[in-house]
Amino acid sequence: MTKFLTTLVALVAITMTTVNAAPINVVPPATIGTTSIIDFNALPSGNIAGTLGQPGATFGERFAGQTVATGSGFDVVSGSPTATLTVVANTTLADNIAILTNSGSQLIYGDLGGAVGEGALAFVFAFDQSQLGFDVVGGDSGSVFASFYRRNGSLIQTLILGPVTTNTFAFQRDLGITDIAGVLLTNDDLSGVAYDNLRFNNFGVTNPIPEPATLAVFGGIVLAGALGYRRRKAAATA
Ligand SMILES: [Ca+2]
Numbered sequence: 054m055t056k057f058l059t060t061l062v063a064l065v066a067i068t069m070t071t072v073n074a075a076p077i078n079v080v081p082p083a084t085i086g087t088t089s090i091i092d093f094n095a096l097p098s099g100n101i102a103g104t105l106g107q108p109g110a111t112f113g114e115r116f117a118g119q120t121v122a123t124g125s126g127f128d129v130v131s132g133s134p135t136a137t138l139t140v141v142a143n144t145t146l147a148d149n150i151a152i153l154t155n156s157g158s159q160l161i162y163g164d165l166g167g168a169v170g171e172g173a174l175a176f177v178f179a180f181d182q183s184q185l186g187f188d189v190v191g192g193d194s195g196s197v198f199a200s201f202y203r204r205n206g207s208l209i210q211t212l213i214l215g216p217v218t219t220n221t222f223a224f225q226r227d228l229g230i231t232d233i234a235g236v237l238l239t240n241d242d243l244s245g246v247a248y249d250n251l252r253f254n255n256f257g258v259t260n261p262i263p264e265p266a267t268l269a270v271f272g273g274i275v276l277a278g279a280l281g282y283r284r285r286k287a288a289a290t291a
């Protein structure tokens with residue numbers, strides 16, 4: 054019985070790892086089939102007070118539940134977002150998100166002390182995504198750290214992109230799982246980076262709390278199986 058349970062627990066662990074740890078894949082931009090784009094071009098330049106609502110997504114500095122440290126000269130965000138995933142602003146204007154003009158296009162960036170581009174930028178979608186893309190603009194061969202979160206605040210994966218220069222990045226969820234509710238972007242680039250042309254699908258579903266539901270169903274099946282085994286064993290020895 055003990056050995057049976059140990060094997061069972063191991064099998065569950067493997068299964069849950071397979072289900073929950075599917076990564077985010079970086080893919081060629083042409084391969085994602087997104088239909089919506091936010092280009093920021095209608096927005097005036099300058100720091101934004103509060104969060105920024107756009108069709109299909111809302112932008113802020115970080116997610117509710119997270120804290121930001123600035124000692125390194127870059128925003129470093131830590132902590133887990135709380136459910137339901139929500140962006141929050143930095144109350145200091147020069148430390149919040151902002152818009153600037155570059156080559157005739159409006160871009161968005163995270164600010165820190167008005168330094169342009171060293172700050173964090175977070176966005177949450179109206180609908181969960183299985184794929185998305187965006188442009189990084191002005192990178193000076195540093196790294197961009199992209200953390201993908203579910204709507205319940207759990208982390209799917211953090212990717213390190215770089216060395217970045219101006220480039221387009223696209224991402225696809227392994228197995229096509231549609232559970233990317235939001236993304237946090239920070240960087241350590243020498244001069245900071247801005248972002249443009251967020252590509253996504255402004256339709257579909259939202260998954261408020263997918264993981265606990267999955268666990269409950271799965272746990273129920275395992276429990277039923279274990280009880281059945283115990284009953285069969287009891288019957289055999291009776
Ligand atoms: Ca900031």
Ligand SMILES: [Ca+2]
Nearest residue numbers: 092158159249
């Ligand atoms: Ca633009």
Ligand SMILES: [Ca+2]
Nearest residue numbers: 168169244245
């Ligand atoms: Ca800068």
